[in-house]
Amino acid sequence: MTLDSSTPAVKVHAVSKTFNAGSSESVQALADVDLVVAPGEFVSLIGPSGCGKSTLLRLIADLLPTTSGSIEVFGKSAAQARIDQDYGMAFQSAGLFDWRKVAANIELPLELMDYSKAERSARSSEMLELVKLPDFGDHYPWQLSGGMQQRVAIARSLSFKPRLLLMDEPFGALDEMTREHMQNELLAITAELGTTVVFVTHSISESAFLSDRVVVLSPRPGQVHSIVDVPMGDRSDDTREEPEFFEKATEIREALRAVEVGL
Amino acid sequence: MTSATVQPTAPAGQSAVLRGVKQGASILLAVATLVGLWEGYKAFGSWSGGTWPGTTRDLPVPSDNLNMPHSYDIVKQLFEPVTRRADDTLLVFLFKSAWFTFKEALLGFVIGTVIGLGLAVAMLRSNWLERGLVPWINVSQTIPLIALAPLVVTWGKSTFLSETQSVAIIAAYLTFFPVAVNGLAGLKSPDSEALELMRSYASPWSKTLFKLRFPAARPYLFPAFRLAAALSIVGTIVGEISAGVQGGIGRVVLDYAGKYSTGPERLYGSILAAAALGLFVFGLITLVERVLTRGQGVSGT
Numbered sequence: 001m002t003l004d005s006s007t008p009a010v011k012v013h014a015v016s017k018t019f020n021a022g023s024s025e026s027v028q029a030l031a032d033v034d035l036v037v038a039p040g041e042f043v044s045l046i047g048p049s050g051c052g053k054s055t056l057l058r059l060i061a062d063l064l065p066t067t068s069g070s071i072e073v074f075g076k077s078a079a080q081a082r083i084d085q086d087y088g089m090a091f092q093s094a095g096l097f098d099w100r101k102v103a104a105n106i107e108l109p110l111e112l113m114d115y116s117k118a119e120r121s122a123r124s125s126e127m128l129e130l131v132k133l134p135d136f137g138d139h140y141p142w143q144l145s146g147g148m149q150q151r152v153a154i155a156r157s158l159s160f161k162p163r164l165l166l167m168d169e170p171f172g173a174l175d176e177m178t179r180e181h182m183q184n185e186l187l188a189i190t191a192e193l194g195t196t197v198v199f200v201t202h203s204i205s206e207s208a209f210l211s212d213r214v215v216v217l218s219p220r221p222g223q224v225h226s227i228v229d230v231p232m233g234d235r236s237d238d239t240r241e242e243p244e245f246f247e248k249a250t251e252i253r254e255a256l257r258a259v260e261v262g263l
Numbered sequence: 264m265t266s267a268t269v270q271p272t273a274p275a276g277q278s279a280v281l282r283g284v285k286q287g288a289s290i291l292l293a294v295a296t297l298v299g300l301w302e303g304y305k306a307f308g309s310w311s312g313g314t315w316p317g318t319t320r321d322l323p324v325p326s327d328n329l330n331m332p333h334s335y336d337i338v339k340q341l342f343e344p345v346t347r348r349a350d351d352t353l354l355v356f357l358f359k360s361a362w363f364t365f366k367e368a369l370l371g372f373v374i375g376t377v378i379g380l381g382l383a384v385a386m387l388r389s390n391w392l393e394r395g396l397v398p399w400i401n402v403s404q405t406i407p408l409i410a411l412a413p414l415v416v417t418w419g420k421s422t423f424l425s426e427t428q429s430v431a432i433i434a435a436y437l438t439f440f441p442v443a444v445n446g447l448a449g450l451k452s453p454d455s456e457a458l459e460l461m462r463s464y465a466s467p468w469s470k471t472l473f474k475l476r477f478p479a480a481r482p483y484l485f486p487a488f489r490l491a492a493a494l495s496i497v498g499t500i501v502g503e504i505s506a507g508v509q510g511g512i513g514r515v516v517l518d519y520a521g522k523y524s525t526g527p528e529r530l531y532g533s534i535l536a537a538a539a540l541g542l543f544v545f546g547l548i549t550l551v552e553r554v555l556t557r558g559q560g561v562s563g564t
Contacts, residue, residue, distance in 0.1 A: 063459050082465055089463040091456045099478045099559050108474070112464045140559050166463075 007075045009164055009196040010037040010060055015069030016221075017055055029055045031221035033069070037198060039163070042190065044199045044207035044214045046252065048260060052222025053200045054168050060198060061089055061166050073164065085113060087164035088157030092172045094149035096141040096156075103128070103137035106156045113160060127155035130189055147178035154186065158193065165190065165197045171206065180240070183209055187235055204256070208249040209235060216255040226255045298334045305331055332528045337535070340528035353529060357515065357536040364499050364511040365540060367427050371434025372495040372544075376488070378435065379442025384472070386443075387450045404440050408433065408498060412505035426508050433506075434498030438491035445487035449480025485552045492544035500537060512537050 012035040019027045029052040037043045045053040058064045060071055062078040073081035081087060088109075096105045106124040107115075115123070128134050131151040141149055150170060157165060171179045183206060190197055201207050207214045211230050218225040230248050232239060239245050308326025315322065324330060345356040382400065386393035412433050419429030453475050461471040503513030516537060519530040 058459070061459075061463055063462055082463060085465065087463070089460060091460070093454075093456055095454075095456045095460055097457075097475070097478065099481070099556070109464050111474070112466050112470060142559070 007039070008036045008072070009039045009041065009074060010035065010198060011072040012036070012056070012060065013070045013072075015056075015059060015071060016067050017052065017059060017064065018067045021067060028221040030059075031223050033222065033224055035215060035224065037196060039196055040194055042187075042197045042199065042210055042212045044201055044211040045217060046201055046204070046207045046214055046256065047217030047222070047225075048219050048256070049202070050222075051217040051219040051259075053217050056217075056222065057166050057168055057198060057200050061087060081164075085109070085160055086162055087166050088160070088162040090150075090153050090157045090165070090167045090170045092169040094141070094146070094153040096149055096152055098141050100141075101137065102133070102139050102141065102144070102152050105141065105152055106137075106159050108156060109160050115160075123159055124155075127159050130158070130192075131155045131185065145178075147174050147182060150174060150182060151185070154189070158189065158195070161193065163194075163196060165195050167197065167199045169200055169202065172202070179206070180237070184235075184237065186210070191234075204249050204252050205240070208245060208252055209240060214248075214252050216252065216259060218259040225259050228252050228255060301331065301334055305333070329524065329527055332531060337528045337531045340526070341532055353532055357512070357533060360510065360512045360515045360533075361536050361540045364496070364503065364513065364537075365544070367430045367503070367508075367511060368434055368492075368495040368499040368540075368544065370428070370431035371499055372438050372492055374431060375435035375438025375440075375491060375495065376442050379439040379487075379491070380446055382439070382443040383446030383450055386447050387472075387476070388468075393447070400440065400443055403436070408437060408501050409505060411436065412502050415502075416506040426506055430499055430502035430506055430508055430511075433502035434495045437494040437498040441487040441490045441494070442484070445483045446480060449483025450476045452476075452483060453479045481552075481556065485548065488552075489545050489548045492548050493541050496537070496541045496544060512540065 012033055015030060015033045016028070017030040019025075019029055033056060035043075035056075045056060047053050055064065059066050060073065060078060062071075062082040071078040074086055076084070076086075096102075097108070100108070103121065103124040106127050107120040110120045110123060124137060125134070128137055131154055133148060133151055133155075136144065136148070136152075141152070144152065150173075154170070157167075171182050174182060186197075187210060189195075197210075199207075199210060201210075208230055214228040214230060216225045216228065217223065228248065228251050232242075232244055232248070304324075305326045308322055311322075313322055313325055313327070314320055328336070341354040341357070342352050345351050345353045349356070351359070382396060386396055415433050415436075416426065416429045418424075419426065419432070424432070450472075457475055457479070458471070461475055466474070499511065500513035500516070502508070503511040504517050508514060512533065515533045516530070519526070519533050523530055
């Protein structure tokens with residue numbers, strides 16, 4: 001289908017999610033969530049633990065069914081978008097398959113989509129260039145550091161060039177410096193490919209640095225508390241030291257504090 | 264640029280040689296210990312006159328040469344002709360018998376593994392099947408094999424099965440069990456993120472099975488295969504003895520047990536051959552695992 005710029009990449013409308021509905025252990029994770037993500041936009045979901053941010057991401061990915069409400073991805077149902085491979089996914093653990101070499105890990109989704117062998121290896125080389133690991137295709141994952149493994153996971157999620165990237169705390173297990181490197185590179189890559197990103201994080205500075213908009217969620221049940229616009233243009237390492245960056249981080253922090261005390 | 268560092272790859276060639284030498288040395292040490300204990304016990308017995316020192320109480324096993332021949336006599340016997348008229352030495356005869364048993368056991372191992380993996384996949388696919396099958400699978404192993412073996416042979420005779428195929432089925436009865444139990448645990452071992460990843464690719468169940476679940480199950484499967492291989496030898500020998508199959512090591516052990524008083528060394532020789540066969544299949548599986556997982560740094564051994 002053709003896509004005009006007015007079709008949102010993600011449209012979440014009045015979505016609720018209750019786990020174990022109807023039983024005594026029923027837990028309402030999300031209540032009446034609305035969210036629209038424009039094509040090319042970088043949106044972070046932030047909130048205290050238990051606010052349902054990972055659940056919301058999994059609903060968009062159609063890894064979980066919604067209890068009520070509707071989710072559209074590029075104008076189609078979340079289920080159809082998953083079947084059409086409209087999004088790539090990255091998790092906190094790199095989740096590389098340890099029996100596959102790095103290149104074969106990147107090619108996994110391509111294998112499942114029946115790309116030819118030549119196309120697959122061309123694409124994995126291209127992706128390894130993109131994540132700055134051109135010489136590591138023949139290594140096994142255990143030979144790579146945590147940051148390098150996470151880059152491979154990102155290369156894998158982008159290997160079939162999805163228009164949407166769903167990321168669940170992908171840098172959560174990395175040290176601060178590696179993390180900042182990875183943030184810079186993620187922005188460069190998604191800008192180059194024009195990828196829309198929905199990014200779950202619990203780091204205030206990470207959300208402020210990466211995002212066009214930061215969605216602050218309140219817990220039990222998860223609801224959109226507020227949305228912080230971060231109109232800072234192109235980011236670089238200098239951005240991290242600019243007053244505007246600190247102002248935005250402060251704004252997000254205050255929203256989170258308000259959430260904590262239940263305002 | 265990169266703040267990350269590459270961990271040095273282990274110098275594979277050198278460490279493999281070193282590992283081989285170490286393994287060889289530990290096997291030699293184990294054999295030497297065993298021989299030492301054996302001969303030590305014999306020396307102790309002949310010194311004390313076959314009783315605990317200072318008492319008239321007999322030692323648990325008489326240490327005379329009939330009950331416990333010298334280890335060097337056992338080795339010497341291996342190089343004697345197996346019968347007065349035969350050309351083969353006992354060693355060659357035992358080797359041929361062991362090879363015969365190995366072929367039956369291999370068939371039993373393959374049948375048991377296929378059934379075990381089939382059950383594991385079926386139980387993975389359906390909780391209902393898992394709940395229904397697990398009790399039966401456990402009960403199956405509480406029935407003494409030796410009681411079941413003649414029945415299988417009798418059934419086999421009335422169908423198209425040859426005697427050796429019946430023996431293989433008896434062996435499979437033992438081998439399927441660890442494969443099914445560990446196989447199921449291994450197939451269930453991928454974490455939820457890996458399964459979510461496959462779902463995000465809209466991967467059909469069968470592709471998730473072969474691209475994720477089976478490879479992830481290897482650390483569970485290879486120990487099960489090693490155990491199953493050793494059990495296939497046990498099952499085959501039991502099967503040979505109860506079915507009266509000629510040509511295998513089981514029959515040889517039985518024969519030499521009957522002729523014990525005229526040549527105990529031969530019985531010990533045949534027992535050593537059976538033990539060696541068990542070690543051989545165990546090592547064979549380990550070798551296959553090493554080759555299949557080379558470089559991946561995840562092998563359990």
